[in-house]
Amino acid sequence: MAGYIIRRLLSMIPLLLAVATLTFxxxxxxxxxxxxxxxxxxxxAKKNLEAKYNLDGPVVDWPWHDSQYRAFMVSLGHGDLGLSxxxxxPVTDILRAGLxxxxxxxTCAFLFALVVGITLGIVSAVNQNGPxxxxxxxxxxxxxxxxxxxxxxxxxxIFVLQFGWFDVLGWEMWNYRKMVLPTVSLGLLPAAFFARIxxxxxxxxxxxxxxxxARAKGMHETRVVxxxxxxxxxxxxxxxxxxxxxGLITGSFIIERTFQIAGIGTTxxxxxxxxxxxxxxxxTLLYAFVIAVMNLIVDITYGIxxxxxxx
Amino acid sequence: MAVSSxxxxxDTPEFVFRTKQRGLWGQAWQRLLRNKLAVVAGAVLTTILVxxxxxxTVPAIESHPPHEQQYTVVQSGPTADFPLGTDNxxxxxxxxxxxxxxxxxxxxxxxxxxxxxxxxxxxxGAALGGRFTDNLLMRFTDLMFAFPxxxxxxxxxxxxxxxDWPLIGSGDPQIPGFPGALVQxxxxxxxVGWVTLARLVRGQMLSLRETDYVRAAxxxxxxxxxxxxxxxxxxxxxxxIVAITFGIxxxxxxxxxxxxxxxxxxxxxxxxxxxxxxxxxYYRVNAWxxxxxxxxxxxxxxxxxxxxxxxxxxxxxxxxx
Numbered sequence: 001m002a003g004y005i006i007r008r009l010l011s012m013i014p015l016l017l018a019v020a021t022l023t024f025x026x027x028x029x030x031x032x033x034x035x036x037x038x039x040x041x042x043x044x045a046k047k048n049l050e051a052k053y054n055l056d057g058p059v060v061d062w063p064w065h066d067s068q069y070r071a072f073m074v075s076l077g078h079g080d081l082g083l084s085x086x087x088x089x090p091v092t093d094i095l096r097a098g099l100x101x102x103x104x105x106x107t108c109a110f111l112f113a114l115v116v117g118i119t120l121g122i123v124s125a126v127n128q129n130g131p132x133x134x135x136x137x138x139x140x141x142x143x144x145x146x147x148x149x150x151x152x153x154x155x156x157x158i159f160v161l162q163f164g165w166f167d168v169l170g171w172e173m174w175n176y177r178k179m180v181l182p183t184v185s186l187g188l189l190p191a192a193f194f195a196r197i198x199x200x201x202x203x204x205x206x207x208x209x210x211x212x213x214a215r216a217k218g219m220h221e222t223r224v225v226x227x228x229x230x231x232x233x234x235x236x237x238x239x240x241x242x243x244x245x246x247g248l249i250t251g252s253f254i255i256e257r258t259f260q261i262a263g264i265g266t267t268x269x270x271x272x273x274x275x276x277x278x279x280x281x282x283x284t285l286l287y288a289f290v291i292a293v294m295n296l297i298v299d300i301t302y303g304i305x306x307x308x309x310x311x
Numbered sequence: 312m313a314v315s316s317x318x319x320x321x322d323t324p325e326f327v328f329r330t331k332q333r334g335l336w337g338q339a340w341q342r343l344l345r346n347k348l349a350v351v352a353g354a355v356l357t358t359i360l361v362x363x364x365x366x367x368t369v370p371a372i373e374s375h376p377p378h379e380q381q382y383t384v385v386q387s388g389p390t391a392d393f394p395l396g397t398d399n400x401x402x403x404x405x406x407x408x409x410x411x412x413x414x415x416x417x418x419x420x421x422x423x424x425x426x427x428x429x430x431x432x433x434x435x436g437a438a439l440g441g442r443f444t445d446n447l448l449m450r451f452t453d454l455m456f457a458f459p460x461x462x463x464x465x466x467x468x469x470x471x472x473x474x475d476w477p478l479i480g481s482g483d484p485q486i487p488g489f490p491g492a493l494v495q496x497x498x499x500x501x502x503v504g505w506v507t508l509a510r511l512v513r514g515q516m517l518s519l520r521e522t523d524y525v526r527a528a529x530x531x532x533x534x535x536x537x538x539x540x541x542x543x544x545x546x547x548x549x550x551x552i553v554a555i556t557f558g559i560x561x562x563x564x565x566x567x568x569x570x571x572x573x574x575x576x577x578x579x580x581x582x583x584x585x586x587x588x589x590x591x592x593y594y595r596v597n598a599w600x601x602x603x604x605x606x607x608x609x610x611x612x613x614x615x616x617x618x619x620x621x622x623x624x625x626x627x628x629x630x631x632x
Contacts, residue, residue: 015454015457016457019457019458022454022458023466026467029470030470030472141617141620142613144616145609145616146609147564147609147612149567149571150567150608153591153594153601153602153605154602157594157598161595161598250459251459253461253572254571254572257571258571268465269572272466272574273573275469280466283462284462287458287459287462288457288458288459291457291459
């Protein structure tokens with residue numbers, strides 16, 4: 001197991017380097033530089049600015065002295081993501097400021113999705129083809145196919161404008177007025193996804209012989225469902241849980257924008273608009289890192305949950 | 312043994328022979344028709360398609376052009392003249408939503424056409440073209456999977472702007488009905504989408520290559536070309552059609568996201584995403600401005616998802632529950 005984890009961690013390095021390289025060249029392929037937005041920058045000032053932010057000289061050169069690519073990769077190797085051109089702050093500081101909010105939002109939405117999705121899936125499967133099942137499947141289908149920000153709009157129209165229960169702006173941990181709407185609108189899609197998977201897996205498991213045995217020996221139905229069936233039915237949920245959590249943390253920028261939450265997502269969208277190279281590359285690398293780590297965690301927990309899997 | 316069929320003592324009822332013989336696709340079509348949700352979704356989508364074409368061509372249905380501004384009727388609710396009200400510049404929301412629908416449909420179908428071409432070509436190339444091509448494609452897809460989809464689309468959209476390249480340059484549309492900015496959005500979304508399809512096609516082809524009937528065709532001396540085009544390709548089509556159908560709502564969603572954060576088509580063009588984005592500014596003043604395009608996006612995505620579910624059940628009876 002330890003060997004496997006080390007191997008996987010090492011294999012993340014070339015992947016992240018490749019992501020960094022790809023982002024670097026994509027960013028430099030964007031027409032216009034970061035100092036072209038204001039037309040009033042005098043050429044001499046622009047030249048000095050470009051020198052300060054490592055934007056002068058050839059993008060790539062062979063042998064690669066003085067190329068921007070080399071400068072970028074060398075500072076990356078030192079854990080330095082450079083300066084944000086627009087904000088004149090180190091990228092790592094900006095990311096560090098936004099990360100807690102994004103992680104809190106993502107985690108809350110994930111827990112919401114887990115609880116709601118699994119409950120919905122189990123209830124649907126136990127009442128297969130009954131009215132509760134149809135309701136559950138309907139909610140799951142709507143949840144999968146309605147975009148999160150459209151859902152956010154409906155929630156705002158109903159719960160803010162009609163009832164005035166919640167606030168529309170910002171995020172504050174442990175303040176329910178600011179937590180509920182972003183969490184629900186971000187978590188509904190994964191909740192629907194979990195519900196579909198749980199339902200399918202539960203239906204499969206409930207037909208197994210050991211479930212019949214448990215029922216035959218007179219065990220209480222609740223216990224059969226929760227102890228015997230749900231345990232095995234949740235393994236497929238576990239497989240997709242990691243990518244989903246990664247997707248929530250990386251995909252929250254729409255919700256962050258809808259509710260004006262100052263997280264990584266808002267930072268990224270603003271950075272692309274302003275061609276803030278350093279910040280874009282920093283965010284993308286962070287996201288790629290999160291995705292890679294989540295996939296690793298899933299593979300490890302999968303091995304623990306299902307003893308048949310050996311690495 | 313000429314007697315066999317005519318002089319059988321047992322009188323077989325006629326209706327047994329009257330059962331219509333159906334091929335693979337005919338059976339799939341029958342299964343699709345039995346799925347009520349998919350049929351309804353298909354009907355709704357056909358209506359949307361027809362209406363979106365009609366609104367652009369018949370002035371009677373669309374009494375106001377989508378870009379016409381009337382400052383006397385700003386932010387009105389639904390009236391007889393404006394069935395869905397007007398926006399902050401007095402533009403007819405009914406006309407604007409249909410323009411958005413047209414753009415979303417163009418984006419959905421346009422991206423999936425590109426995805427189909429590239430996905431099939433690269434997937435088949437990887438499966439049939441030897442180890443090196445296969446490794447190259449698989450490493451590239453790994454890289455693409457490490458990239459968050461929406462971020463890649465946003466970056467690609469930024470890369471493609473302000474180019475004077477053919478097809479995506481500004482000025483008159485070089486493909487009728489597809490202005491440069493629209494082609495840019497389509498390319499950006501397709502750039503991310505084809506990878507999944509290529510992997511799917513590769514997997515299908517690799518497993519088909521080992522099947523008995525392909526082996527049989529090989530042993531009978533069929534040419535490679537014939538094996539690929541008349542034996543393997545038709546059998547990969549089922550999953551590919553399903554993937555394409557599910558790809559359309561994803562593309563519509565991606566456009567809506569781009570529009571919502573301001574990276575979609577430039578104003579005054581009304582895409583569904585930009586309509587939601589505009590409406591979001593004024594939702595306290597006029598809820599119609601945001602509700603109408605939101606419902607439109609949700610309806611389009613729901614219909615394509617239901618249709619995709621139906622197609623999946625129809626084309627692959629083994630996975631049917």
